[in-house]
Every structure is written in C-alpha cells, then in structure tokens.
Amino acid sequence: MNQHSHTPSMGVLNDRALTRIQEALESLVPAGEAFSIANWAKGLESFLYKRIHFVELPLPAGFFGARAVLLPVDGAREKRPVEIVITAAGLLPIMREHVRAHELAHIALGHQTVILSAQQFAELQQDVTVICHWPGATCRAVDPERELMPMLERDIMAETLARLAEKRHMELRLRNRASGITSDAAMDRLIKSVIGA
Amino acid sequence: MARKNLESLLPTQAESVEAFIARGAILEQDKVMEFRPQEGDSLGEYLLRLRVANALTPERVEELLSVFPSNAAVTRAELARMESGSLENVNEQRLRVLASLYRVPQNWVLQVAQYHVERYTSPLPPTDNTFAMLTARALQMDAVDPEAQRTLQEIFNEIIAAVQDAGSDSPQEK
Numbered sequence: 001m002n003q004h005s006h007t008p009s010m011g012v013l014n015d016r017a018l019t020r021i022q023e024a025l026e027s028l029v030p031a032g033e034a035f036s037i038a039n040w041a042k043g044l045e046s047f048l049y050k051r052i053h054f055v056e057l058p059l060p061a062g063f064f065g066a067r068a069v070l071l072p073v074d075g076a077r078e079k080r081p082v083e084i085v086i087t088a089a090g091l092l093p094i095m096r097e098h099v100r101a102h103e104l105a106h107i108a109l110g111h112q113t114v115i116l117s118a119q120q121f122a123e124l125q126q127d128v129t130v131i132c133h134w135p136g137a138t139c140r141a142v143d144p145e146r147e148l149m150p151m152l153e154r155d156i157m158a159e160t161l162a163r164l165a166e167k168r169h170m171e172l173r174l175r176n177r178a179s180g181i182t183s184d185a186a187m188d189r190l191i192k193s194v195i196g197a
Numbered sequence: 198m199a200r201k202n203l204e205s206l207l208p209t210q211a212e213s214v215e216a217f218i219a220r221g222a223i224l225e226q227d228k229v230m231e232f233r234p235q236e237g238d239s240l241g242e243y244l245l246r247l248r249v250a251n252a253l254t255p256e257r258v259e260e261l262l263s264v265f266p267s268n269a270a271v272t273r274a275e276l277a278r279m280e281s282g283s284l285e286n287v288n289e290q291r292l293r294v295l296a297s298l299y300r301v302p303q304n305w306v307l308q309v310a311q312y313h314v315e316r317y318t319s320p321l322p323p324t325d326n327t328f329a330m331l332t333a334r335a336l337q338m339d340a341v342d343p344e345a346q347r348t349l350q351e352i353f354n355e356i357i358a359a360v361q362d363a364g365s366d367s368p369q370e371k
Binding site: 024069070072076077079082111118122 | 231239245277349356
C-alpha cells in the first residue's frame, strides 16, 4: 500500500456503522477454528440463499477485487442469485485471501453491487473493467482519486470487518501456538508483536 | 446465525394478507427508530438489514409467509433476488407484508422502494451507503496466458450454464 491508500480505521466510522460491523462479525463470520474464507462463504451462502463463486481476472493496475451478482433465469438449474467475487490475477495467496475476505465483508454487510446478465458476465472475459464502470459496483482498489469519493465509507466498513475477522482468527492461532508460554504478559507481548497492536 | 434485536410479527395460520397488513400498520414506530432507513439505502440492503435484525433465514421467511397468496408471499429465491438489488419481484403488497413481518412501519420500506407514502420519515444520516462512480483503466484478457484463459473460460461457462435456462447454451462458447 502506498501513502495515498485509505487505511481503514475504526475512528472514521460512526457508532452506528461500528455496531453493524460488530454484529456482522458476531453473527455472520465463523469464529474460532471454523474460520476460513471457504467456511465464511459457505455460511453466507446459507444465510443469504446465494451461491458465491471466486474467480481470478486480470484486473487493471491498482484494482485488487470486485464483485457482481448474476440472477438465474426461470428454469435454470441454479435458483439462487450468484455472487461473483473477483480477485486480481497474480496476487500473493495471502493478499488474495484478504481481498476475498474484504468482498465477503461487503456481502455480509448487505452492500449492493452491480447485477449482470449472463451475457454481460461472459463479456467480462474481454474487458473486465466493465464491472468497475458501474455506479454502485464494489471494487477493492488502491487509487488516490478514490479518497475523495463518499463511497469510501462503505469500503472502509468492509475493510474493517475483514480485518477484525482476520485479526480474531490470528489471535486465536497465536494463542494456540503460544500455549506453552506460561506468562500472560509474555503471551500478550508475542501477540502484540505479531499483529502490531 | 444473526443476533436478534427486532421481534418479528408472525402471521397466523388462518390470517388473510389484508388482516396481517392491518396488524402491521398499527405498529409503534417509536420503539424501532434505530431501524428506520438510512440516506442512500437501496431496497435490497435495507431488507437484508431488517432480516438480520430479526434473525430470520430465507427459509423461515418463506415458511412464515407461505400462508399468503403468491403475490404477497415471498419464496427464499425471490427474497434473495430482492436483497441482491433486483426489483422484478417487488410489489406494494409484498413490501407491506415484509415490513410487517420485520416489525417496522410499512411506510419505511415503501419509501426506500420509492413508493409514494402518506408520511415521509426522515432517514438516518448516511454511514456507509453512498454510491459513487468508479473508473478504471482497461486491461485486456490477453494479459493472461493461454492455459489460464482456458481454465477461466471453463469456470465462466460453468457459472453461466447454471444461471441460464437448462435448455440454452452459454452465450460465448467457443
């Protein structure tokens, strides 16, 4: 991230937004050992009656992820709306996981995005930027110009939820790994040193 | 499962849709003011927020509303489409039924759906829901190597086949 990228901070969100994030974290994100991107997606699929597909596409420079919804036609095999979560091709696995978490956070928070027809979805293979031109499409990007845009608040909510989910999981893993440490203070130091708290 | 902080208004077995809507119309809004619409809310986002607050699954909503005729009831698939932003299954009666089920004033849901309402309620100020235009620079698919392109094509075809009529072909099969 460069200095222009928006660093999500709990401080820029109001209490209502923070409450919603906390509720989503507690109710719509798997906790403990059950946390994984796959399990989170599975839980959302069930609670929202949707399918969630992850695909990688060569997004433009600076874009990490995006999402779109496809609505099945009458008589289709799939009855549920299909959420397409797009990550930029070539991301490091840990970054890809985070971008997926960010997009799942948008879904958990009910943020709307663009609805595509099957034809429009197919055309993404020729020009994936179609999805990012739509008003209301959620795209994960590092772009200094976007700092001026009001939709950042929505994006920050999703980023905050994604980071809280990952932080909660990381803390649990660290606790498990540090179970041999007898001093609480030593364990706290270990956790803080890793998560940068 | 979502935490519950709204108490759903449940239809009874023999209740007509008109009677249920009438019961929903007299709910006190003072107790649920924190659930009124927010500036910039889309209908889908607002409906999902209310369902989460009621801790209702799509299956449960379908089951509870199955006592009503099809133009007032909502199947889980229809609800998921509405929450995704599709307006094709939206009608006034359905919105009144959903508002009643979620125990919020019907006018709130109707005004988010841009129906005329007798009494407009000032929405909560926006927190997270202001849409904006995004721009991006173009990048063509040929940036991907042929094997990755083939794999991607297969994934696309699989998804497209699933959401289209069982008898039709995917639009871009090569």
